[in-house]
Amino acid sequence: MADQNLKTKDTGSGWARPVDKLHVGEVPAEAINLNVEGRRLSGLVRGFGQMWQKTYRVRFDGVKVSSEEVVSGWKTHFPNFWPEGNNLYVPLTGIQPGEVGLINLSAPGGLKLSTGILVVYADDSSFSFMTPEGHMFAGMITFSAFEEDDGLTAQIQMLIRANDPLYELSFRLGFGHKAEDVFWHGTLTNLAEHFGVQSPQTTQQYVLVDPRVQWREWRNIWKNAGIRSGLYMPVAMVKKIFGKK
């Protein structure tokens, strides 16, 4: 394991290659494939809203497991740790740098929100996703595990801006943050339980990195994945009724 780490560091091979546009591979028939194909990554300096650094953590008290084992298991079973009703479709190769994942999220009113991610980085101790245009946020989310003197911690850290004014409004009103908190606390709880942690306790920390909004990005709303997924729902129903694949 240590050798693999060295190899990653020496070659820098943990990173994906730059891509101009995202391409979704084969996905199951039940997946809604919208808002990813042909999109660009939204990027770390793009996005409309305030920039937040959100950190969610869970400790692995009472179990003997290494950070490499946790990250390896996390990558292998990643979608299984998400709260019920939410899916990430990744290629058979799994979470590898350069792979595009298709996300179908449960949203209010029975809506399925379709968006995606690019795996930009992965090594033995962490992996990171970036989001396409139209996603709820622009930025990067890093999943990692690390050992401290008193035990092992798994962490999800997001450095994000709401992608457009509508998403920013949801964050300002609180329900955007709340939905995310519930989602990621649930994910960490499922992860810890998978490794045998009894009654895992999760924590969260918010840091407002940049209180300003980037007005020049307001047009991102045109690609809002929530709006586009909502508009697609009647089409999906017609397809379902007439059995069209």
Place this chain on the structure above:
Amino acid sequence: MPTVNLTANVRKNGHISIIDIEGEVTGFAEKILMDAYTEASNGTTNSIILNFSQLEYLNSSGIGLLVTMLIRTQRVKQALLACGLSEHYVEIFRLTRLDEAIGIFETEEQALAAAR
């Protein structure tokens, strides 16, 4: 606690500060990097150049630290530039679209000329 293999030394050149990055930029290097920024940023600094010619390794958490530093420079209207990046890491800046906000130059001389 994971070991931090990074030094970040600050040099001054008029209103420009140069931070020499040597070693590994990961999430655990936050204090070293931000302390260097604070030292580099005092006084009348209007541009900061990150010299990456001795960079050994940069992971995604390290990229996150650079974004945080970028925001700090923007808030006080400083320019942030980078030089000495290997071709591989220039690609990482492209991938993450950091190159749209941080000027990238091959050499320190070129970055200094751009900052003046």
